[in-house]
Amino acid sequence: MVDKVKIKKTRRNNFEFDGTIALAVGIMFVMLLAINFSEARAEAKYNFRYPSWESPGSWHNENFYFWWTNRVEELSKGDVKFDLFPGQVLIKGANHYESTRDGIVSFSPGATSYEKDTLPLATIEELPYLIDVVGKDHNTYFKMHDEMLSAGLQAYYHKKGVHYIAGSLLEPYGIWTTKKWGPIRKLEDIKGCKVRTPGGVLNQTLVALDAIPVAISVVDMYTSLQSGIIDGVSLAEASQISHRSYEVVRYASRVNLGGPGIHIWANLKTWNELPQNIQDIMMQAGKDMRNHYAKAQSKYWNETTPAVLKKAGVELIEITPQERARLQAATESVRQNWVAKYGDAENGLVKKLLKVIYKYYPEK
Known part of the structure; x- marks a missing residue:
């Protein structure tokens, strides 16, 4: 039961509710919210x-x-x-x-x-x-x-x-690298590169290429590139741009490792x-x-990524067909091991x- 509303004047001649009315108003507000929420849900x-x-x-x-x-x-x-x-x-x-x-x-x-x-x-x-x-x-x-x-x-x-x-x-993962590491244009450029990845088969792919996959949260990716904890990141291009990787890398290589x-x-x-x-x-x-x-x-791959990287001064590198063939051959063990593990x-x-x-x- 709620007591009668009591109102008293302050020294500034403003009205002030005591605790009882504050409680009553709070209860009414919550009830209105609940009613509106229930009505909104009831529509569906x-x-x-x-x-x-x-x-x-x-x-x-x-x-x-x-x-x-x-x-x-x-x-x-x-x-x-x-x-x-x-x-x-x-x-x-x-x-x-x-x-x-x-x-x-x-x-x-x-x-x-x-x-x-x-x-x-x-x-x-x-x-x-x-x-x-x-x-x-x-x-x-x-x-x-x-x-x-x-x-x-x-x-x-x-x-x-x-x-x-x-x-x-997803669009196939590339490897975006820092100025210190340098560009990836061929298979040999990947060896030893510490690459942040989201996990999965991509880790096995990087190991097959003699790179070093590193487990780092995507929210820590930017600072890890800045500090040199990692040399590069492998992620879908739209996600790379959403997390502003282009601000701390110098090269974006489309090695297309699968996604x-x-x-x-x-x-x-x-x-x-x-x-x-x-x-x-x-x-x-x-x-x-x-x-x-x-x-x-397709539009993002062909238009947005190139435009964003150009503006940021990041070199976009397309791997040649010859290097793609070498990368494919180097990762054959990943496909074979996967089939051997799950084929039956x-x-x-x-x-x-x-x-x-x-x-x-x-x-x-």
Whole structure:
């Protein structure tokens, strides 16, 4: 029970509420917030929390991770709403798969480099110099990946508790180096280079090239380059630019070491409980998203990166076909070791997937 409101005058002739009315006003404010929040949620038939490891306003959020959620909301005409949590404030990027599988969130983006220990067969697309996407027609990649899903990859995801909705490949990782290290134009230039990486197959690739992969958080990448803890970084170009690596490097070499697949998936139980029309909307949004991303990615690779680096005084280096062939030969052990390790898993699923890949990207 709330006492009567008591008001007293201050020496400045202003009215001042005592503690009782302050409490009453606070309770009313909270109640209004709760009512408004409940009404906002009530407008949607389905409301889901959705995380991203990318910072707010990042290029990959705008063109991939959050582009999909926005498209779902648009196609569903508001029946589906997502509460977005960028910057790892809800879940660490490396834990997206487990959190989705276990129902902590119903939907999330993922990257195969984060899932090398939990979904190892998903990393097949990361293998260096296996799939060449940038600068080419992405439709070839999409056809290949759809066929891989039909060949057993989707069933593999289902066994792991998630449903794959859509995805693409990041632009292949290059190596951006400091002035002190110098440019990377050929295989020999990589030897001994301390390179910050996001992990996954890329680490094995760098070891095969006699480089030294270094585990450093992306938020510490800039200062680590400044201080000389690392000589270079390997990351998707849009992420490099988002984190302003171009301010502390002098050379950006497109050695194209391969890149992780990025994707959107759902908790399998949640997915199976959704009505068909909502599933169809989410799958259509996935197709729309990957088509949008393919165009945006190509434009970024061909226009944005060169312009940003030129303005910053960073030399953009394209590796010659001869050096690409040498790099491919030097990393053959990575592909062979991966197949040797996982080739018999899931009743030979890897062999089926490789057959599909070589159909669209012939083995060289």
